[in-house]
Amino acid sequence: MSGLQPERSREAIEVDLDDRGVLTITLARPEAANSRNQAMRRELAEVYTAAGIDDAVRVVVLTGKGDRHFCAGMDLKEAGQPETPVARRERLRSARDIEQLARLPRPTVAAINGYALGGGFEMALACDMRVMATDAKVGLTEVRHGLMPGGGGTQRLPRLIGAAKAAELLYLGKVLDGPAAEQLGLVNAAVPAADLHDRVSTLAGALAEQSPSALRAIKESLLASAELPLSAGIEKELDGLLFLIQEQQAAKD
Template identity: 45%
Template structure:
């Protein structure tokens, strides 16, 4: 297991094929400043390129916050042009995570507000502790979401819920977020690690090329017409017939044994 230096705002550790990326600013409730956004971008770039990594878990250090938002102290001094650039930096990271060729699982251990919720929504699956709270409170700062919150919320839970969270700016409970479709599951705080670990282990056992094809198909399908999405799905489906993993998976099923996928 390799760890990044303590001075970094982001730590990285491996447990088999599962890489955990942790925002490491607990004294700031893991708030996202420019340096942290860049460190996260570097961490996800490295995870995407590492063939030993099959799943990424994203979380925040400490018991209070996943990520409590963007760093307001840093934002306070920005000009209009700098504010736009900060938004673009955050959006680039969120798109990088969303388009990862490997599943990314958000472990929401506490507050996921503003940029923190935007970061979680860029992940493919979101598991929250029952003590967590999520929201888009930027309106209270005289701002709007800048890292994609208005757009990903709209796609996850619709217009009414998006306007509720963004216009009112009040955090909601993890259970309410589950009802709205913002998170996939809510578990007791003391069961969060076990639940996330189980899901990560299941994904790590799955066929990596099939996972990648599925992530691609869902991403493309969300941005195009149904006909175009179906055509893309068929293309991905057909390509997987050229893989050793597909032969292994179907053979294992017929032979009633567990499959062992080799990413080939």
């Protein structure tokens, strides 16, 4: 549990594990729009590692501190510092905490409370489900700065909404509010900001009541669906089902 202790000193995030097994990770740099700096990426990676092996964690919720920003993406002040090409590549590689989030063996929910842009939206896209305040904004706006996503945005977005719509959002750097994002299927629900916490808490609580083994197997199969041919994916699904049946039988013996 050392990686999840709420009293542990952290620079950029806050963590809280409640008695239901819901781990809430709050991006806590409101003075910098909760942007992703090196400290945040490092601390997120540490917490994801701990959450992945701690059986007390049943669900992970990711949100931003304050009511204006979920995460505005890259810390531009930090990124603007002089660096060598090698150092720049290593810094960009450190965004792989997003891949850790995507592959956590727990259900993950993004509670999008404000602006989620660039890498901030990529973190939300890496979650299994997204609930968004109606007045929040999401988008992959890197093209407006002559750049492109680097945390999986070009890969996850078309898997969610199709290639043509993804191209439109990426090429134009479009920013969407909650209702528009819900209509496209980018988020599971868009709710008034005042209701966001309760809506996500209810969803997380319902997830926490399910079988952890079943949820893990379902998530593994869902992840495989994006990488395997259909026939191989069906075999993966069957393997998961057989494992769960055997686990239940062993528990009865």
